Amino acid sequence: VPRDLEVRYPPQRAVSRIRIAPGALRRLGSFVSHTVPASRVALITDAQVAALHGPAALASLRGARLAAEMIVVPRGERSKSVRQLARLWDALGTLGLDRSGVVVALGGGVVGDLAGFAAASWLRGVPWICVPTTLLAQVDSSVGGKTGIDLPAGKNLAGAFHQPAGVLVDADVLGTLPPRQVRAGLAEVVKMGMAVDGALFRFAETHAADLALRRPEALEEVVRRSIAAKLAVVRRDPHERPGGGRAALNYGHTLGHALEATLGYRRLLHGEAVAIGMAVAGALSVRGAGLAERDRARQDALLERLGLPRRIPGVSLAALLARIQRDKKGRAGAARWVLTTRMGHASVPRSIPGRLVEAALLDAGARP
Numbered sequence: 438v439p440r441d442l443e444v445r446y447p448p449q450r451a452v453s454r455i456r457i458a459p460g461a462l463r464r465l466g467s468f469v470s471h472t473v474p475a476s477r478v479a480l481i482t483d484a485q486v487a488a489l490h491g492p493a494a495l496a497s498l499r500g501a502r503l504a505a506e507m508i509v510v511p512r513g514e515r516s517k518s519v520r521q522l523a524r525l526w527d528a529l530g531t532l533g534l535d536r537s538g539v540v541v542a543l544g545g546g547v548v549g550d551l552a553g554f555a556a557a558s559w560l561r562g563v564p565w566i567c568v569p570t571t572l573l574a575q576v577d578s579s580v581g582g583k584t585g586i587d588l589p590a591g592k593n594l595a596g597a598f599h600q601p602a603g604v605l606v607d608a609d610v611l612g613t614l615p616p617r618q619v620r621a622g623l624a625e626v627v628k629m630g631m632a633v634d635g636a637l638f639r640f641a642e643t644h645a646a647d648l649a650l651r652r653p654e655a656l657e658e659v660v661r662r663s664i665a666a667k668l669a670v671v672r673r674d675p676h677e678r679p680g681g682g683r684a685a686l687n688y689g690h691t692l693g694h695a696l697e698a699t700l701g702y703r704r705l706l707h708g709e710a711v712a713i714g715m716a717v718a719g720a721l722s723v724r725g726a727g728l729a730e731r732d733r734a735r736q737d738a739l740l741e742r743l744g745l746p747r748r749i750p751g752v753s754l755a756a757l758l759a760r761i762q763r764d765k766k767g768r769a770g771a772a773r774w775v776l777t778t779r780m781g782h783a784s785v786p787r788s789i790p791g792r793l794v795e796a797a798l799l800d801a802g803a804r805p
């Protein structure tokens with residue numbers, strides 16, 4: 438027997454079925470049974486979504502003769518924890534969810550990331566179906582297969598790539614979402630437009646008033662276009678390899694994550710932090726990546742019309758720089774920034790001279 442073997446396993450081509458339709462939640466049961474050959478369903482959600490949409494989801498699943506039980510976690514980012522993950526494992530054990538079972542995640546990005554990781558790790562991986570109920574989750578986190586939890590050392594540090602077998606998007610559920618959460622989701626739409634799809638940016642620009650008023654037709658259209666834009670990126674680079682295109686989706690996130698961490702994940706919603714992050718990344722893009730000043734101004738004007746913040750709220754420059762250095766996406770100590778070279782095109786992450794970063798942060802309101 439040779440000492441060194443090279444083993445080639447068949448490529449794992451994950452398939453996801455994605456369905457976007459108003460009122461789709463009422464047909465969750467038939468979507469699940471047409472997507473996976475399961476008879477037992479663990480419906481995982483948070484307390485707020487359970488109260489608003491849990492009964493409809495459960496009734497639809499049971500109406501399709503699926504043995505479904507609901508597992509509820511507290512709402513909020515703090516549920517993306519080892520503690521809640523361990524609770525889910527216990528609950529899945531109690532339900533007796535075996536390999537023929539399926540996890541359905543009903544909720545925002547928190548529930549999707551947590552329940553998706555529970556599915557990825559339970560029995561070394563059972564299928565899951567994502568039913569995103571926030572705009573952020575509908576336009577961004579529900580596709581791409583990133584799942585995981587936060588650790589005391591940082592956000593999203595433990596996780597797995599585990600593509601959902603299905604994604605069911607019902608824009609009607611956004612009707613119960615607080616307006617501030619809708620605006621936060623729109624920040625990721627602007628990101629998708631600036632970083633990967635100029636036509637999406639122009640659509641959001643043309644329909645900014647309808648989006649700001651949360652008109653369902655406009656929201657549904659940006660959901661469709663954002664999912665298509667994200668899929669195009671993720672299919673080319675599913676695992677975010679160095680130099681692969683997926684990192685473009687982190688436009689605005691270097692500073693965004695630093696703001697969230699510095700402020701303790703309370704004061705700003707993720708999308709709000711990303712909006713401020715894009716304002717700064719836009720300024721750096723003009724300085725360091727050839728973005729036309731006119732296009733930077735269009736970005737900031739759109740953020741403003743959508744009711745999103747662009748100024749850094751009372752955080753010191755030193756605190757931000759320290760956080761930015763620690764960002765897990767930075768390598769060898771140097772923080773890296775995704776910059777937009779022109780509308781709809783982001784660059785691979787690159788190091789930016791410290792003095793440019795400091796000037797841009799001070800301009801955006803960081804305390805000296």
Ligand SMILES: NC(=O)c1ccc[n+]([C@@H]2O[C@H](COP(=O)([O-])OP(=O)(O)OC[C@H]3O[C@@H](n4cnc5c(N)ncnc54)[C@H](O)[C@@H]3O)[C@@H](O)[C@H]2O)c1
Pocket residue numbers: 483484485486489512513514517544545546547548550570571572573574577578579580581582583584593610611612613614615618707
């Ligand atoms: N996996 C990915 O690719 C990816 C991408 C972006 C963000 N994320 C993660 O997503 C998380 C943020 O997601 P989020 O912004 O959706 O937050 P969230 O899941 O906490 O939802 C926000 C709030 O809205 C409530 N809610 C959800 N749907 C509702 C509805 N239809 N009506 C009324 N209330 C509703 C929730 O209970 C919660 O209180 C972060 O943890 C982030 O790291 C993941």
Ligand SMILES: [Zn+2]
Pocket residue numbers: 577625690707711
């Ligand atoms: Zn984001």
